[in-house]
Amino acid sequence: MAVFLQSALSGILIGGVYALTGIGLTLIFGVMRVINFAQGELVMVGMYCTFWLFVLAGIDPFLSVVLTMPALFLLGALLQRTLINRVLDALPQNQILLTIGIGLVLSNTAMLVFTSDYRILSTSYSSSSVALGVIRLSTPLLFCFLITAVITAALYWFLVKTDTGHAIRATAQDRDAAQLMGVNVRYMGVLAFGLGSALAGAAGALVAPIYYIYPQVGGAFTLKAFVVVVLGGMGSIIGAALGGILIGMSESLAAVYIAADMKDLCVYVIFLLVLLLKPSGLLGKSRM
């Protein structure tokens, strides 16, 4: 029983990061109907930023989030203005290919600049854990989840309580109507992609003390983000949050109860099942 609780809880904690990445993806899709295949690579960029801030300036990863997020926001905004904006009316397949291309450029540039060596970011508390009765939860994982919760709450507040947040949601619901109401939808696109990238960067920062850091780590994050978003429903932020936690938990339980190297396989099988049985997801308002 303790084993079950332990792995389920650890899964929920890491699920927070998957949720963050998924929320970013779903935000971008909701506002621009673009499926960003480079989301995982943006996480990777966040990981490297965090790593170098730690190694060169000694800034703790959980603190440097406040630096990484704006940096990734700017990167995302730049990508949107120069590249994504030009394909908003193109075939969705072409949009996907464009973002795949961007992902390839990001990961391979990282390979050239940083080499493929695996990096490890270890802090003083990297291997410590917190006891909760019979369960031990890894400290970095705990911080990770807490900060994720804070960021998600902040995002929710922004979307629900501010004018800009309303404008973004309006654009996501009906682009033309929003434009007729005076919303600058071009700017909303930039904002959405910037925010989506910032969230990916945050995920990268939070996960840097936990995972190996290497240029190709993005790929797995992208696929997991998709599973999360499809499970929760394309365009639904709450759905992505729920989806992230569910996937984190499934992955963790699969690793313990089936086999450690089968956990990815299980996640992809869940993915296919959702796509086939309920493609609109748990809370989705998607149109296929």
Place this chain on the structure above:
Amino acid sequence: MTALLEVRNVSRFFGGVKANLDVSFSVEQGIVLGLIGPNGAGKTTLFNCITGFYPPSSGEIFFEGQRINGYPPDKVCKLGMARTWQKVRPLAKLTVLENTVVGALCRTNSVAEAQRIALEQLRVVGLEGRAPVLAGGLPIGERKKLELARVLATRPRMILLDEVMGGLNARESEEIIQLILDVKKRGLTQVVIEHDMKAIVRTCDRIVVLNSGEKLAEGVPQEIVNDPRVMAAYLGDSGGAKA
């Protein structure tokens, strides 16, 4: 004599929305039936049910005596019923000829034979000079004609035309009216959704009026045009009828 198409008590619901409720009518071989009604009356929904894009929620549809509820669109086409679209759907990256060949291939496995049939239909609608042009580059009038040629190439027994005159100017509409009358002379049965009342009166043998998903009236054009209920239905909301 059995009707070619028989629609019996057809209803179609989308969640709580009743798009069609208990609609019944039949279409005899060789006539042109007009299907009119204000926007949102459920005309296109009815077409979609008949041609297999979704099954009716209840009721039955018979074509040539065969019950076709739930048949997929390609099977319905092979049986002999073809439809055009309210919002034209050209196969944009294919040429005018290739578009029509796609239709003709419904009846033959030979591409050469299909090309022959296609050219013939293009001649009927007057587009044979535009055969090598990409469909995506055509103006609206020619797109509508292309759609007509395309369905005619499937050698149907009956065609369903969904607002085939929508968006056309007077001259283009006149050409379409002539085509409908020519096609009728060749023995094809037609069901025509239209808002242009002048065209309806000139081409249709009988008219069925839908309003809010239900059948409001049925009769010959003279009866319908003078029916106060029909006028109320159109004038009651901003229908779009040009009487």
Place this chain on the structure above:
Amino acid sequence: MRTLLPWAVAAVVLALVPLWVQSPYALHIFILLFIAIALGESWNVIGGFAGQYSVGHAAWYGLGAYGAFILLQRKAIAPWFGVWVAVAAAVIVALAVGWITFRLRGPYFVLASIAVAEIIRLAALNWKELTNGAEGILAADVPPLRLGGTVITDWNSKTPYYYMGLAMALFCIAVNFLVKRSKLGYYLQAIREDQDAAHSLGIPLTLSKNTALAISAACTALAGSFAAFYVGFIEPQGVFGIEVSIQMVLTCIIGGIGTVAGPVIGAVVVVLLSEALRASLSSAHLLVYGVLVIIVILTMPDGFVGFIAQRLRRKAAPA
């Protein structure tokens, strides 16, 4: 028939190349080119004609490779027989996958295709008894090819691979030619342009898409087996990895999807650029792919062939 002339001339010229060119490196580049062409043309059938962008075609490539290798390894079945069994296996799996995934549209289909390839890759990685897992399989010695009593080749030089590669590339090009002019080709392109309109014109969607997938998977598996034997070693990431799928898609996008010549041009660009930059980029050679795809999608989404065709059309009809 006039359109066939340039292809015939090219085929003859290429067939004569090994008589003048002896350098193993040059022949190697040609072989890479033939493989890329075969793969591009294979993907074109389902991606270019039918518009179903599978980014998981590595699944068929790898099944072809592993199938033929395992049959040689375990049952000593010569590659020229084993390949066909592997191809058949790939087609059967492809049809099963198609039956499940073709109900999905657009980006959802893309995602599903990626997931399928990943699942197969992970299965290969973990099913160690069959595939040796991450350690991969080294090709057992390929027996000499005999006809009657005489040995045609020992597979000891590049030349036999060159001719097999050329034959395979020409075969895949021919398949594209035939499909494009056939009823299936018209139907696939109609599905690509507007699936609902196509359905209403009497086109059986599932049957058409699955036929295209079967053809595409078969050709991909064939190319995969050939490439595997040429390299001599296979492991899950190398044959099932997403880079393989992406390269196939890129070759077509760059050259021009839905055309017969497009994948050839794309293959030339991709292979030559990759080789030219191999020294400076080494493992980051995919950078070239990324940059290329961005440029092509932004400036000429119909690829080189589409771009030129558009120019010619503008010159012919200035209105």
